[in-house]
Amino acid sequence: MKKIIKNGKVFDGISNKIKQQDILIIDGVIQNIGNIEITGVDIEIIDASNYIVSPGFIDIHSHLREPGYEYKETIATGTRAASKGGFTTICAMPTTIPALDSKDSIDYFKDLCQQRSIIKVYPIGAVTMGREGKEIVEMQSLVDSGVIGFSDDGEPIQDPNIMRMSLEYSRMVSRPIMNHCDDRGINYRAEGVMNDGFLAQRLGCNGIPNAAEASMLSRDIFLTELTGGLYHACHVSASQSVDVLKIAKERGINYSAEVTPHHLTITEDFILGPTDQNRKQISENAYDTFAKVFPPLRTKSDIQALIEGINSDLISIIATDHAPQGYEDKMTTLNQAAFGISNFETTLGSVLQLFHSKDIKLEKLLQCLTSNPAEFLGKKLGKLSKGYPADIVIFDLNEEWEVDISDFVSLGKNSPLQGVKFKGKVLQTLVDGEIVYSDKKGHDG
Amino acid sequence: MILDNKLNNLLDIDQLTKNDILYIFEFAEKLSSILNGPVKKVPVLRGKTIINYFSEPSTRTRVSFENAGKILSADVINVSSSGSSDEKGESFINAVQTLESIGADILIIRHSDSGAPYFVSRNIQIPVINAGDGSHAHPTQTLIDLYTVYKSIGEIEGLNLTILGDNIHSRVSRSAVLGFSTLGAKVTFCSPTTMNANFLSDNISKEDIDNYPAVIYTSNLKDALSESDLIMTLRTQFERKASLVFPNINEYTRLFKLSNESLKYAPDKAKILHPGPMNLGVEIDGYLSESERSLINQQVMNSVAIRMALLIILIGEHTLDSI
Numbered sequence: 001m002k003k004i005i006k007n008g009k010v011f012d013g014i015s016n017k018i019k020q021q022d023i024l025i026i027d028g029v030i031q032n033i034g035n036i037e038i039t040g041v042d043i044e045i046i047d048a049s050n051y052i053v054s055p056g057f058i059d060i061h062s063h064l065r066e067p068g069y070e071y072k073e074t075i076a077t078g079t080r081a082a083s084k085g086g087f088t089t090i091c092a093m094p095t096t097i098p099a100l101d102s103k104d105s106i107d108y109f110k111d112l113c114q115q116r117s118i119i120k121v122y123p124i125g126a127v128t129m130g131r132e133g134k135e136i137v138e139m140q141s142l143v144d145s146g147v148i149g150f151s152d153d154g155e156p157i158q159d160p161n162i163m164r165m166s167l168e169y170s171r172m173v174s175r176p177i178m179n180h181c182d183d184r185g186i187n188y189r190a191e192g193v194m195n196d197g198f199l200a201q202r203l204g205c206n207g208i209p210n211a212a213e214a215s216m217l218s219r220d221i222f223l224t225e226l227t228g229g230l231y232h233a234c235h236v237s238a239s240q241s242v243d244v245l246k247i248a249k250e251r252g253i254n255y256s257a258e259v260t261p262h263h264l265t266i267t268e269d270f271i272l273g274p275t276d277q278n279r280k281q282i283s284e285n286a287y288d289t290f291a292k293v294f295p296p297l298r299t300k301s302d303i304q305a306l307i308e309g310i311n312s313d314l315i316s317i318i319a320t321d322h323a324p325q326g327y328e329d330k331m332t333t334l335n336q337a338a339f340g341i342s343n344f345e346t347t348l349g350s351v352l353q354l355f356h357s358k359d360i361k362l363e364k365l366l367q368c369l370t371s372n373p374a375e376f377l378g379k380k381l382g383k384l385s386k387g388y389p390a391d392i393v394i395f396d397l398n399e400e401w402e403v404d405i406s407d408f409v410s411l412g413k414n415s416p417l418q419g420v421k422f423k424g425k426v427l428q429t430l431v432d433g434e435i436v437y438s439d440k441k442g443h444d445g
Numbered sequence: 446m447i448l449d450n451k452l453n454n455l456l457d458i459d460q461l462t463k464n465d466i467l468y469i470f471e472f473a474e475k476l477s478s479i480l481n482g483p484v485k486k487v488p489v490l491r492g493k494t495i496i497n498y499f500s501e502p503s504t505r506t507r508v509s510f511e512n513a514g515k516i517l518s519a520d521v522i523n524v525s526s527s528g529s530s531d532e533k534g535e536s537f538i539n540a541v542q543t544l545e546s547i548g549a550d551i552l553i554i555r556h557s558d559s560g561a562p563y564f565v566s567r568n569i570q571i572p573v574i575n576a577g578d579g580s581h582a583h584p585t586q587t588l589i590d591l592y593t594v595y596k597s598i599g600e601i602e603g604l605n606l607t608i609l610g611d612n613i614h615s616r617v618s619r620s621a622v623l624g625f626s627t628l629g630a631k632v633t634f635c636s637p638t639t640m641n642a643n644f645l646s647d648n649i650s651k652e653d654i655d656n657y658p659a660v661i662y663t664s665n666l667k668d669a670l671s672e673s674d675l676i677m678t679l680r681t682q683f684e685r686k687a688s689l690v691f692p693n694i695n696e697y698t699r700l701f702k703l704s705n706e707s708l709k710y711a712p713d714k715a716k717i718l719h720p721g722p723m724n725l726g727v728e729i730d731g732y733l734s735e736s737e738r739s740l741i742n743q744q745v746m747n748s749v750a751i752r753m754a755l756l757i758i759l760i761g762e763h764t765l766d767s768i
Contacts, residue, residue, distance in 0.1 A: 198653045201642045204559035204581030204619055279656040281459045284567045287560030331538055333558035335579070 002026050003433055004038055008048030008394065013055045013371035013383040016363045023053065025390040028432035033384055048394050051427060054366050055382045056088025056119075056391035058373040060148075061178070061234060061258060061319035062344070064090075064121070066112060068097025073324035073411045075116040078344070081410035082119055082322070083437035085344040086426040088391035089120040089374075089381055090322075093153040094131065101126035101137045106145040118436045119429075120391070122148045122377065127166050127177060131155045136166055139173045148377050149232060151178035154294065154339070158184055160219060167229025176230035176256070176376075181216035181241070182208070182295065193334050195268040195296040199279065203271070203287065205334065208296050210238035217241050221248045224255055232376070233257040235321050237295035239305035245314040256376055258319040259306050261350035262341055262416075268297045270416040271334070289330040289337035291416040293323070307359050310368060317376060318368040320347050324412020342412035346403055348395060349422030355397075356423055362397075390433035399425040446471060446765055452758055454566050454573040457582040458623040466628060468765065470592050472754035473747070475768050479516065480750055489768070490519035493760055496549040498541060499576070500526040501557045505721055505745065506576050506585070510553050513752035517761075522549075537561070538568055545569045550760045554578070559616075572759040583616040585755065586720050587624035589748045593740050594675060596747070597716065602629030607669050607711075609703060610679035610728050611640040611690065617720040618642075618679055626658030633661040635669030636701065639690040666701055670711040677718040678703050678728045694727060704730045708738075716740050 003025040010021040012033065024032040038045070059082065065073035073081075082090050092109070094100030100109055106123050113121040125147035129135045133155060142150070150166065157163045157179055166177050188206045196207025217233055221244055224231040236242065236257055248255055269277040271292070273285025291297055309315040323340025330337050351369070354360040374382025381391060403420045405413040429437040449462045461469075479487055495514040499507050507523065514521040524544065537556075544552060551572045554562045559579030566573040577583045594601055606625050612618040612634050619642075622632050634641060641662055649657065663669050670676065681697070691697045703717065717729070717739045725731040734741050757763055 198649055198657075201613075202619075202657065204579050204616060279653065282457060282563070284454070284456065284563055287563050289564075328536060332536065333556070333561045333564050335558040335560075336537070 001028075001433065002040075002043040003046060003390070004036060004043055005046045005048050005053055005392065005394070008051055008053030010384060011052060011054045011363060011366045012385060013367070013374070014385055016367060018052070018363060023384060023390075023392070025433045028390055028434065030384060030386055030388050030390050032386060046394070046428070051394050051396055053384070054393050054395070055370040055374070055384055056393045056429060056431065057086045057347070057369040058377070058382055059087050059090040059320050059322070060317060060373045060376055062090045062092055062322040063095055063324065063340075064092045065324060066096065067109070071326045071411070072329070075112055075121070077409060077411045078322070078324065079117040079119045079121065080437070081344040081408065083429045083431070084409050084426065085347050086393035086395060086429055087119060087344060088393065088429060088431045089122070091122045091124050091148055091377075093124050093151060094126040095153045099126045099131050100124070100147070101129050101131070103138070103141045103145045106142060106147060110146060119431050122146065124148060124178065125150050127152045127157060128162060133157055133159055133162060136162065136169065139166075139169055139175075143173045143175050147175065149176045149178045151180070151234065153180060156180045156182045156184070156216060160223070163220060164223050164227060167223055167227040167231060170230040171228055174230070176232040178232040178234050179216070179220055180234045181213045181220065181236075183212045183216045186212040186215060192296070193292060194271050195298050197268070197299065199268050199271065202279065203282070210240050210298070210302070213238045213295055214240035214244055217244045221245075221253055221255060225251060225253045231255045235260045235263060235295060235319065236306070236309070236315060237263045237298050237302060239302045242305040242309040242314060245309065249314055256317060257315045258317040259310065259315050260319060260321045261343060261347045262293060262297060263295070264303060264306050264318070265350045265353055266297055266416065267299055267303065270297055274416060274418050287334040288416060289332065289334055290341070290414050290418070292334060292337050292339055293341050294339035307354065310360055310364060316368060316372040318347075318351060318365070319373070320344060322410075324410050325414045326411070327413070330414050340412070340414060341416065342408060342410045342414045344410060345408055346415060346417050346422070348426055349401070349403070349424055350417070352397065352422070352424035390430055392430040393426060394428040395424060395426045397424050399423070401425050448758070455584055455755060455759070456562050456566060456573070456575045458584045458587050458620050458627065461627065463627050466588065466591060466624070469588060469751065469754050469758070470595055472758065472765055472768070473592055473750040475765070476750045476753045485516050486518060487516065488518045489757060489763055490514065490517035490761055493519040493550045494548050495519045495521045495551050495553065495756065496544050497521065497523045497553045497576075498544060499524070499555040501555050501577070503555050503577070505748070506555065509748040510576065510752050513749050513756055516749070517753055517756060519756070538564070541565050542569060545571055551756065574755060574759070577616055579616065580614050580619070581616050582620045583720070584620050584624075585752060586617050587620040588755075589744055589751045590621060590677070590718055590720070591624050591628060592751055593718070593743045593747050594716070597740055597743060598674070601625065604630045604674040605633065605672050606630050606675040606677060607633045607635060607673040608677045608679065609635050609666075609669070609701060611682055612636055612679065613640050613642045614682050615679050621677065622658055622660060630675075631661070632658065633663065633669050633673075635663050635666055637691050637697070638664055666707055667710045670707070670715070673711045673715045675716055675718060676703060676711060677720070679720065680722060681724050681727050683724070698727060702728060702730065703733060705733070708733070718744060721745070
């Protein structure tokens with residue numbers, strides 16, 4: 001089975017320069033890349049003229065909700081939504097029932113993925129049993145079962161000794177601890193619902209201060225220095241956190257960090273509603289639960305710091321934190337509503353805003369979505385080179401479209417971006433050389 | 446005289462201009478004659494159904510709305526979350542949509558979550574009045590307070606209002622700032638720093654200065670009272686004790702209680718307001734609430750007239766001229 005992708009503007013994840021090239025795929029593996037003359041008739045040609053051809057996107061932080069919360073998302077719908085967003089590999093958080101905290105639950109999850117997923121899925125194991133923050137899981141068994149890291153996800157590790165011990169242990173199992181930094185003591189005993197500051201006060205809402213994130217991140221960074229453990233900071237959102245990472249880098253502390261598309265592009269003003277974001281007169285559309293996400297949407301100055309964090313390599317990974325929720329999870333008051341944004345299908349459009357606004361170079365954005373997360377996973381992924389699997393996304397950098405949540409493939413329709421206009425759209429996604437998603441308008445191929 | 450903007454609901458004071466507020470006062474003034482007359486019943490809202498949906502305990506606000514509706518001959522139904530289908534796990538939105546389908550013409554909502562009336566308002570067709578949402582807003586209370594001051598002092602422009610106490614958890618103070626500022630009063634907050642909604646003063650960004658009235662904050666009671674025309678004491682919210690907002694009652698009362706002694710810091714003409722319910726001996730000494738300086742009883746009396754006016758404006762056929 002042969003395929004050739006012709007005339008695309010190729011980002012290969014190695015040279016980090018985009019240039020026109022052809023890619024020859026045989027039996028799902030990249031055989032050759034360059035200017036290739038086609039010979040023979042049994043070859044499928046995909047014309048990618050004028051389009052970007054990139055390694056498929058790799059998401060190291062998402063939620064598939066299965067098993068346990070199939071009304072929010074399933075492996076089938078989640079992986080299809082991801083493929084529509086250009087993702088060919090995703091990592092699923094252990095926020096399932098049962099939590100992914102044992103060899104059995106991980107084997108079961110992998111079986112389900114085998115049957116139902118259309119892209120590559122790697123599980124993330126819990127750090128502690130039941131994600132309760134008390135007893136560390138059998139980390140080596142979980143690594144042997146295939147987890148790529150450990151996280152208690154929405155339950156940040158509050159106990160510093162648990163964090164210290166798991167970091168110590170991570171050296172032995174060679175997979176990182178991925179912590180969601182939020183000091184519950186600072187965050188109103190976890191009752192905060194949005195960013196702390198003027199707007200939260202104006203709306204009478206409990207705020208989640210930047211300090212709740214940055215203080216725990218500081219603790220983790222210095223524990224990483226102390227232990228020599230493997231540490232990954234999930235979805236940093238606060239400008240102070242970027243400052244902490246800067247100190248970590250200056251001290252030569254080994255860490256990795258991710259940021260989400262929403263923290264990079266939209267502010268807390270989305271709590272005021274999708275359109276009429278007037279701080280002076282609060283409209284009926286305010287207290288929009290679709291903009292409730294954890295960590296919360298922050299401010300323009302935080303966004304600026306996060307962009308600088310990417311441009312100075314303090315943050316090297318863009319991860320979606322795709323968090324699909326059911327209708328009833330969001331159809332309530334801001335206090336009662338679940339956190340989370342359904343993100344797979346808007347990620348490319350969101351982050352390309354930063355390219356179009358000249359805040360971040362295209363090559364840098366693509367590194368953060370492909371080769372950098374591949375390096376984090378330690379897998380032969382995320383590059384277009386001979387011998388690599390043909391996990392590829394083809395996208396149009398300039399096609400304009402408008403977000404309509406009712407078009408989402410994901411069961412989670414919870415996006416604050418309803419009606420937002422984007423420039424840049426996924427046209428085709430290939431996993432191991434097979435087309436798993438094709439834009440309905442289609443193109444040659 | 447007409448409203449500047451048609452009012453479809455009342456969620457907070459920021460929907461109202463100065464002119465709108467004065468219009469509501471004039472309406473209330475006309476209605477006061479009914480309240481003071483021999484037969485306290487007029488058929489102005491006959492055939493209309495008002496539902497009070499209160500998911501938090503309330504006596505004065507609920508009874509005042511109920512009485513306002515009954516005087517106007519509306520049918521008033523009270524729903525509280527205890528004893529309702531809330532206890533069977535029915536979702537909040539289903540509950541209010543059911544009340545709309547049953548035939549309510551207006552919903553009066555009290556809820557412990559900030560923003561709950563906004564959420565309801567965008568999901569049902571009938572008008573909604575916010576009767577207090579979490580720590581966010583209590584617009585009818587503010588209209589009552591403004592009306593009380595307007596009736597007893599007159600012009601509000603240029604008055605100094607001092608709000609004493611826990612403003613960070615207070616929906617009354619949030620709406621009061623908007624309302625009193627709209628009518629030209631200057632607002633000073635006085636509380637322990639732990640009870641101060643700090644956006645109101647030093648922590649506000651340049652961009653937001655235009656988005657909010659200028660207010661002064663101090664934790665010195667003497668400074669706060671020295672130029673007061675109006676002193677509003679807020680209820681100390683003991684149910685929020687877990688927030689550790691002050692070390693103990695003794696220290697709080699010593700520094701912040703309004704008493705005969707601390708009242709000496711204020712000009713003699715200064716009047717006292719309290720949105721109730723009061724913790725006598727904590728934020729205010731009991732005898733002060735009964736003194737000639739207190740407007741607290743007028744606040745309660747005026748509440749019915751203001752709420753009658755709002756009900757007619759939102760669901761009635763009458764205008765100011767035809768009432």
